[in-house]
Amino acid sequence: MSAIKKEKIIESASHKSLNRQKIVESVPQKGFFGHPKGLFTLFFTEFWERFSYYGMKAILVFYMYYSVSKGGLGIDQQTALAIASVYGSLVYMSGIIGGWLSDRIFGASKGVFYGGILIMFGHIALAIPGSMTMFFVSMVLIVIGTGFLKPNISTVLGEMYDIKDARRDAAFSIFYMGVNLGAFVAPLVVGTVGMQYNFHLGFGLAAIGMFLALVVYIATKKKNLGLAGTFVANPLPSAEKKKAFTKIGFVALIVVVLIAVAVSTGTLTISSFINLVGILGCVIPILYFLFMYRSPKTSKEERSRLIAYIPLFIASVMFWSIEEQGSTILANFADKRTQLDFAGMHISPAWFQSLNPLFIIVFAPIIGWLWVKLGNKQPTYTQKFSFGLLFAGLSFVVILVPAMIGGSHALVNPLWLVLSYFICVIGELCLSPVGLSATTKLAPSAFSAQMMSLWFLSNAAAQALNAQLVKFYTPQNEMAYFGTIGVVSIVLSIILFALSPKMQTFMKGIK
Template identity: 45%
Template sequence: MNNTGDSNSTDQYKYSFFGHPRGLATLFFTEMWERFSYYGMRAILVLFMVDAINRGGLGLDDTTATAIYGLYTMFVYLLALPGGWLADKFFGLQKAIWYGGIIITAGHFSMAIPGNTTFYLGLVLIVIGTGLLKPNISSIVGGLYGDDEQARRDAGFSIFYMGINIGAFLAPLITGYLGEGISWHYGFGAAGVGMLLGLIQYKATEKYLGDIGAKPEMTGTPEEQQKLFGRIKAGLWGLGLFCVAAFVAISSGWITINPVAIADASGFIIFLLVLAYFAYVYIAEDLTTDEQKKIGVIAALFIFSAIFWSGFEQAGSSLNLFAERYTDRDIFGWLMPASWLQSVNAFFIITLAPVFGWLWVWLAKKNLEPATPVKFAFGLILLGLGFLVMMFASYYVVGGNEVLPTWLIMTYLLHTCGELCLSPVGLSAVTKLSPKKLVGQMMGIWFMSIAFGNLIAGRIAGQFNDEAIQADPSLLPDLFWLIVMTTVGGGLVLLLFNKPIKKLMGNIH
């Protein structure tokens, strides 16, 4: 990654961005448009899949649609691990971002073309592109700061996170209006336009990134490197041909798949992959004792991150369906698109991210800043409280009533506060705890925790079935109560183990 610890030099700060390196602006706007494309498409994805065929949808049942949603969002983050590895060893972080953005753009424009084949092809392309872009752009953010700037780095990630959510706020308003009001494919096309704008901005301002992530972290002799390149190319060609063959077979009907069964199997496979990867790092990588302890902390935080995202990512699935089916969206005779409520979380992020960024710096100056495990615990508990709100709202639904959007808005407020306690802090912790030669890969592992959480979220949302709820009204509040117990329980466990985890982190807090 070529981060030598002096990347915060005078030259980088000469054209500063809110007192941070100018390169943060390049990454801020690239990620803003990439997240515009992702959250814009995500806001209408499940609604499109469950909509009737004669209205332009796929006509899938809730369980199948949410399983596909879980698989898609899982693979978006799952491929962050090989994407980080390829960037570390082959492309360099900056080129990985560029290539990933191009592939994402192609995916969204593919989904803009009506047809099952183009829809699933688009999902595959977005998954591949995001796997290249997502982990590496976050790694470069961490590389903009020196090793002695931990508080400023946390603040920088909070600003970066605000950029993510500007895109996430605008996207559902545009894609939701176009998708629900005119044509689903217009909404998908608008997401592609957003990613295209992000690519143009990135290429025009990438000079401000300097040499951070410009070259891969290669080791070995030139001959060994050349052999590695050859193996990677052969592997990518083989994987590409396999994917094309599988895609043709499935889209042509030669092979039938069960998304629910695949989702269940995938969860088990991810668990094994994570165990295998951490074992590989401990055995194959030449780590010091201190580095091994810090890798252990990343492994522990991985578990609690997965728990958090399994609840948080209900936003695009079960909470989205709740907004469409059980929420009173009538505004003076005009029916507000259900997907517009997907912008609420992003709105709260935009307004509260600067507050949290300032808060961590202020507390650090007072020597009162909570340790990373405590921040994680707060995030999980706040997430659980949000679902407690939904549990009470569901009792009104069980009684045959529609509820006001304020219930969802209050839930998203609590979820946002939880997200700000956990997500940017987690990204920053990974860049601080990882050995420099493994930053991209560790960021990829981190996104695997989000992948695991997304998969679980999709399977939980599969229980959000209108027919099943009509048959058993207690199912809805019971579903939300299960999430409350899981997330709050996870937060309490973290608080209990705060001191042992802090000890393993050493001088990193």
């Protein structure tokens, strides 16, 4: 590398450091339970955005495989489960687009706003009764919109705090509470309306939720967020912006044409599309790692931290593969294999989707308090991830117990499903908020939003994997399915725990 190029990189890094300091100084640092006022804005924006997303998700699988006479689309059950996983994968995969545009063109704050608009129109499309066409239109809008919003709102949160601020991890835990309050309320409200009255009315409520998220964000961001999200981390030169938009438009046009041709010729089917997403779920994260690692804008120390991030990423894929099956395999299990008349009441299968966020709301403060109490003695990032994998594996193993006791054909007491969700949540609290914080700390400075996109790609990869795994799930091999996945997760947790001291040396002082 030439001396001039090195000098430019050093100058750029110094400029970014100065920008970070300006952002922190511009944000009111007190006003929301000892945290910056901006945490209020992001907390409630994410609350309503998650209400819309998880409300839609609570009834999506049922909407797909319920018969037309029951208000559904009448899709084959196994195909519906695979489509739900592919959809979830694409939602997180699209974070690449949102992260790149944020880092290079318009910043994280605008990314949140544009994403919210697209998501709202996606839910409106789902709320319109009619055809499979509207279903796929809504999926495209929600996929792209979430890709804009999801990585960028976490990036804005990270920018409000100095990188050495002791409140940082606690802030992500509080933010995570907002996520889960929305996710808890949504299945109870949207699920009840969608399952008992009309699916489209339920999707309409999800659209209203996203509208309220936009109202909160627009009304409070100027006062509470300061400059957070307004700086472009790695801006394109003005002369290159027009070229970039031209290329993006050209590529989008080619993709639309190719899809139209493939569908008309029968080359692109639901099955082949599921397989394609499975491949992309593996290939894209690898390319992303290589791109950031080889970039001249990534310093030697930042490359070391990227190496340390790899086992965390793999662990995250395994964890989310299990956790995300809560809205596919376990949702189907709740609908088909669980006693829904229990303790004198009828339980809607959609209500089980509220268990995960409910347990997080209750136990997140306890886990957060525990990390603060332990201080410098708390487990490392890698060790916390290993605990997450351990509990995720156990959550699937516990599903085997009722089948062993009562046989694979008897309806299962709903409390077993409650226990499974609970165990998985303990693992999630060890991994997910910690993963958000680790990502912002280990990210190369030139790729802050894109690194957050990479974190969400672990979920995309997990759900792409699930789209293949659900093909093996049948009532006949239920025990083998849950048992195999559970044991694999537990074994990986042990391996990761053993690697934790070595990984800490690669993190270069980040704890």
